[in-house]
Amino acid sequence: MAYIRHLETLVPATRYSQEEICEVLVGRAQSERSRRYIKKALGESGIVNRHSVITDFKNGEERLFTHADGSFREPSTGERNAVYVGEVRSLVPEIARRALANCPGISANEITHVVTVSCTGFFNPGPDLLVIEALNLSPTVQRYHLGFMGCYAAFPALRMAAQFCEADPLAVVLVVCVELCTIHMQTKEDLDSIVANSVFADGAAAAIVSAKAPGKGERCFGISRFASSLVREGANDMAWDIGDQGFNIVLSKYVSRIIGAGIRSIIDGVFAGSGMSPNEMLKWAIHPGGRAILDKVEGSLGLLPEQVGDSRATLAEFGNMSSATILFVLKRIIRDLETKDGDPICAMAFGPGLTIETSILHAVVS
Structure with missing residues (x-):
């Protein structure tokens, strides 16, 4: 068996309330129709705060989206990606160090694989090499990067990690997701852009996966x-x-609506042959892509509010950080002292395709 031995999360220092972001977007809208829709989209998002590497709208400094006089500008893709590169060079080493430092019983010389995940920017040598350098890992450590997959990408990364551990009981895999969604903010007044501006945020998360059983006092999956x-x-x-x-x-x-209509048959297929039933799941770690998605999944599966409470709390506190978000949700669940040894959890996320990735986990409290 493979275990998610530790989960670590990190967000940029700059935090915006949803009201602050709404004020910025409304101020730049050209039509009254757009202003009304922006207020509705942000007001009904279920989000209270979001973190961002963009500081323009917090302290007025000139950086990416604003000129010296405070007027708005649309930066090029190259300018946005340059911000991505600079910020990832800080975030990835920090989350990697924290993950290793806070994972009992795992040392740097045991790490055999590094899997990095991101869909919001590109550079090479990339985040995988940053992890190697930050932890002073052996140059023989195997490295993989999953790019441009979207909000569900943590699941393929965790699946890879589990497969490595199943193939080699000595394998220890460090998975790092880093997403800077807000650098792609656009003030186009189409509904897609407005919805994206209402939910996306920045964050990083890491998971350490191994076949080594957890020690006494650990809480993991x-x-x-x-x-x-x-x-x-x-x-x-x-x-x-x-x-x-x-x-x-x-x-x-x-x-x-599409997810809500199809989720029941998909979940039935996930559990077929597992020896388990969806009704046995005590918690559901649902990627909080938005409040409407959580509402539809909860309603379609007949879940109780407390079964998806960690997803809603993550959405409220952090927004949608693409691939990193589901690891924030899982961290909340395992740190909840109400989560007991053996508790079954179903986790899922959604992305382009339309892709639905699912995992069945159980809490390990030793």
């Missing part, structure tokens, strides 16, 4: 299984490509 699904009728409702002024995102209002 055992991994039971993973499953992947596609809802092809939603392929055009969640997507993005690279434009001249950042990444162009498609985030249709129909995504939550």
Whole structure:
């Protein structure tokens, strides 16, 4: 068996309330219709605060989105990516060091694999090498980067880690997700851009996965299984490509409806042959892509509010940090003293495709 031995999270220092962001976006809207929709989208998002590497709107300093006189500018993709590179060079080493320092019984010389995940920027040598350098790991450590996959990408990374551990009982895998979604903010007045501006945020998370059983006093997860699904009728409702002024995102209002309509049959397929039932899951770690998605999944599966409470709390406190977000949710669950040894948890996330990734975990409290 593979275990998620430790989860670590990190956010940029700059925090905006949803009201502050709303004021910025409303101030830049050109039509009354757009202003009304911005207020509605942000006001009904379920988000209270979000963190960002962008400081322009907090202290007035000239950086990416503002000229010296305070007027708004649309930076090029190259300018946005330059910010990504600079910030990732700080965030990735820090989250890697914290993850290792706070994981009992695991030392740097035991790490055999590094898997990094990001869909919000590019550079090479990339985040994987930053981890090697920060922890002074052996140059023989195997490195993998999963790029441009989206909000569900932590699941393929964890699946890879589990497979490495199943193949080699001595394997120890460090997974690092880092997403700087806010550098791609655009003030276009189409509904996709407004919805994206209302939910996305920045953050990083790390997981250490090993086959070594946890020691006394540890709280972690055992991994039971993973499953992947596609809802092809939603392929055009969640997507993005690279434009001249950042990444162009498609985030249709129909995504939550499509997920809600198909999630029951998908979950039934995930549990088929597992010897377990969805009704046995005490907690559901659902990627909080937005409040509407959580509402639809909760309603379609007949879940109780407390079963998805950690997802809603993560959304409120941090917003949608793409691939890193589900690790924030899982960290909340395992740190909750109400979570007991053996408690079953179903985790899931959504992304382009329309892809639904799922994992069945159980709490290990030794």
